[in-house]
Amino acid sequence: MRSALLIVLGLVIGILGSVFTFSALHQRTPLPKAVMTVMAYHSSELHHAVKAGQCDAAAIATNLARLQSAALDIPGAFKGVEQPFLRASDKLQDAVGSAVTAAPTSCAALATTLQPVDDACDSCHKRFR
Numbered sequence: 001m002r003s004a005l006l007i008v009l010g011l012v013i014g015i016l017g018s019v020f021t022f023s024a025l026h027q028r029t030p031l032p033k034a035v036m037t038v039m040a041y042h043s044s045e046l047h048h049a050v051k052a053g054q055c056d057a058a059a060i061a062t063n064l065a066r067l068q069s070a071a072l073d074i075p076g077a078f079k080g081v082e083q084p085f086l087r088a089s090d091k092l093q094d095a096v097g098s099a100v101t102a103a104p105t106s107c108a109a110l111a112t113t114l115q116p117v118d119d120a121c122d123s124c125h126k127r128f129r
């Protein structure tokens with residue numbers, strides 16, 4: 001009975017091990033997803049601020065700056081990508097750059113500045129995700 005249990009346990013560990021190895025090989029580093037997750041976090045903070053009608057200029061500036069610095073990591077995180085992907089990444093950087101320069105201080109201004117940023121995220125996802 002005990003040895004049967006050990007054999008089952010060994011099989012389960014073996015299967016789990018190969019699943020983890022396979023997915024680790026498949027995705028070489030967690031960086032691409034990490035960059036996306038950080039951008040999604042700051043973008044959602046900004047959208048929540050608009051929804052809640054609480055648009056603090058300093059918080060907006062911080063979230064936009066963090067979004068911008070994460071966006072700058074896209075080309076490095078996705079190594080070996082093609083030219084059209086890099087252009088989509090540039091488009092996002094332009095949109096975020098304009099948002100940072102615009103430095104919105106009201107919810108209405110923030111919503112307007114976020115639109116081209118959201119469009120840049122969507123258009124890359126539609127094509128490459």
Ligand code: HEC
Pocket residue numbers: 032033036037039040043074085086088089092117118120121122124125128129
């Ligand atoms: C230049 C192309 C490009 C741009 C621009 C882009 N993304 Fe992505 N995004 C991707 C790709 C490719 C994936 C799939 C990554 C993967 O599965 O490894 C992805 C995946 C994601 C994911 C899922 C991450 C996960 O854990 O699976 C989120 C969330 C995300 N992007 C948010 C954003 C946000 C927010 C923006 C805009 C601020 C954005 N992305 C802009 C290409 C882009």
